[in-house]
Amino acid sequence: MNSALFSYIAACPTAYNAVAHTASLLEAEGYLSLCESQNWVLEAGRGYYVTRNGSSLIAFRMPDEDFSGFMITAAHGDSPCFKIKENAEISDGHHLRLSVERYGGMLCATWLDRPLAIAGRITLRTEKGLTTRTVDLADTHAVIPTVAIHMNRNANDGATYNANIDMIPLLGEAAEAGLLRRRVAEAAGVSEDAVQTTDLFLYNPQAGMEWNGYISAPRLDDLQCAFASLTAFIESGKAEAKPANAPVFCLFDNEEVGSQTKQGASSTFLYDVLSRIAAACGLTADGMARKIAQSFMVSCDNAHAVHPNHPEYQDKNHAVYMNSGVVIKYNANQKYTTDAVSAGIFGLICERAGVPVQRYANRADMAGGSTLGNISNTQVSLNTIDIGLPQLAMHSAYETAGAQDTELMVKALTAFFGTEIVMEADGAYEVN
Numbered sequence: 324m325n326s327a328l329f330s331y332i333a334a335c336p337t338a339y340n341a342v343a344h345t346a347s348l349l350e351a352e353g354y355l356s357l358c359e360s361q362n363w364v365l366e367a368g369r370g371y372y373v374t375r376n377g378s379s380l381i382a383f384r385m386p387d388e389d390f391s392g393f394m395i396t397a398a399h400g401d402s403p404c405f406k407i408k409e410n411a412e413i414s415d416g417h418h419l420r421l422s423v424e425r426y427g428g429m430l431c432a433t434w435l436d437r438p439l440a441i442a443g444r445i446t447l448r449t450e451k452g453l454t455t456r457t458v459d460l461a462d463t464h465a466v467i468p469t470v471a472i473h474m475n476r477n478a479n480d481g482a483t484y485n486a487n488i489d490m491i492p493l494l495g496e497a498a499e500a501g502l503l504r505r506r507v508a509e510a511a512g513v514s515e516d517a518v519q520t521t522d523l524f525l526y527n528p529q530a531g532m533e534w535n536g537y538i539s540a541p542r543l544d545d546l547q548c549a550f551a552s553l554t555a556f557i558e559s560g561k562a563e564a565k566p567a568n569a570p571v572f573c574l575f576d577n578e579e580v581g582s583q584t585k586q587g588a589s590s591t592f593l594y595d596v597l598s599r600i601a602a603a604c605g606l607t608a609d610g611m612a613r614k615i616a617q618s619f620m621v622s623c624d625n626a627h628a629v630h631p632n633h634p635e636y637q638d639k640n641h642a643v644y645m646n647s648g649v650v651i652k653y654n655a656n657q658k659y660t661t662d663a664v665s666a667g668i669f670g671l672i673c674e675r676a677g678v679p680v681q682r683y684a685n686r687a688d689m690a691g692g693s694t695l696g697n698i699s700n701t702q703v704s705l706n707t708i709d710i711g712l713p714q715l716a717m718h719s720a721y722e723t724a725g726a727q728d729t730e731l732m733v734k735a736l737t738a739f740f741g742t743e744i745v746m747e748a749d750g751a752y753e754v755n
């Protein structure tokens with residue numbers, strides 16, 4: 324399971340590559356591609372997927388007309404990294420550097436002194452307009468070098484990093500001017516003139532590894548959950564007995580920068596897709612509302628495991644450990660959507676599947692993080708829970724998690740996709 328996870332992570336250096344790769348995996352399983360601008364002819368029992376901006380993807384299996392509701396998982400495909408600005412190259416006559424800005428909140432120190440590669444998407448001119456292409460310049464490296472200890476004697480006493488000075492990567496020697504554009508065109512298999520605009524990012528190309536009960540890899544937040552939910556979504560579709568629900572898999576871009584984009588969890592993307600499924604089932608607005616009331620979303624994003632050197636950062640009653648179960652996340656201020664009902668429903672599903680759960684809440688004096696569940700709920704409001712897998716060093720260029728946990732998440736979510744929820748009254752649900 325973990326070697327498949329590492330292959331997925333290697334094929335998904337940015338949200339664009341993640342969507343392209345996920346689409347290829349779905350196609351290999353017989354899922355058909357849909358385009359938002361076209362008429363959808365949806366056949367009950369078939370699987371489909373649709374992308375928006377090439378960086379968010381929603382897949383679903385078409386239900387029969389009398390389905391119970393939508394069973395939705397949502398994870399994010401983006402990770403904190405450095406975006407390469409459009410006028411990318413900086414030369415001082417000796418060095419060729421890249422003009423970059425931070426995307427999301429990374430731990431800067433972990434990006435230093437390691438070979439970084441470049442990936443993302445570009446636009447190409449066509450006869451009548453443009454088309455887009457994902458690229459992965461896995462062999463084009465850049466390094467963000469630290470200053471030697473001899474010149475910065477305080478380097479070990481708590482460093483600060485100026486994004487415009489300390490985090491600028493070295494791409495090559497000044498004589499190599501034009502290197503980035505040449506390599507991009509090469510990777511896309513086109514002439515340099517054909518490349519029009521770019522969305523390119525630096526990423527850590529280091530391979531994932533399993534060691535002594537743990538795994539370490541880049542982008543575990545949130546590709547571990549993306550991979551686990553995708554695997555569960557695909558595998559649950561192969562079950563003999565099909566539940567009368569509509570399984571939906573979401574991979575959203577832009578979680579790391581607040582989700583408020585046309586393709587992020589704050590957009591209409593999910594609502595638009597669910598509406599079109601409902602319309603294809605012949606449902607009116609009233610019928611759609613009834614399905615939404617019986618739907619459930621699992622927002623899957625990794626959680627903070629107890630740090631072995633710093634256990635004091637955890638609430639003692641809500642400390643979660645790697646290799647000890649799926650994490651249910653709580654927050655009184657609703658940064659996490661979990662409430663008694665959603666935790667009750669999901670807890671029941673896990674219990675029946677034999678998957679242990681752990682409960683996480685921040686220390687009352689720490690703000691903690693946020694994720695996409697509550698944001699998505701502003702567009703499509705339904706019972707939702709926030710879950711994740713425990714990990715260390717979140718937003719490091721190389722993160723660590725439990726070796727047994729991916730499998731536990733797959734098991735829990737496979738059971739989830741096999742569940743039908745029937746609402747008897749507000750607060751009373753059959754979980755079948």
Ligand code: ZN
Nearest residue numbers: 544545624625
């Ligand atoms: Zn995340």
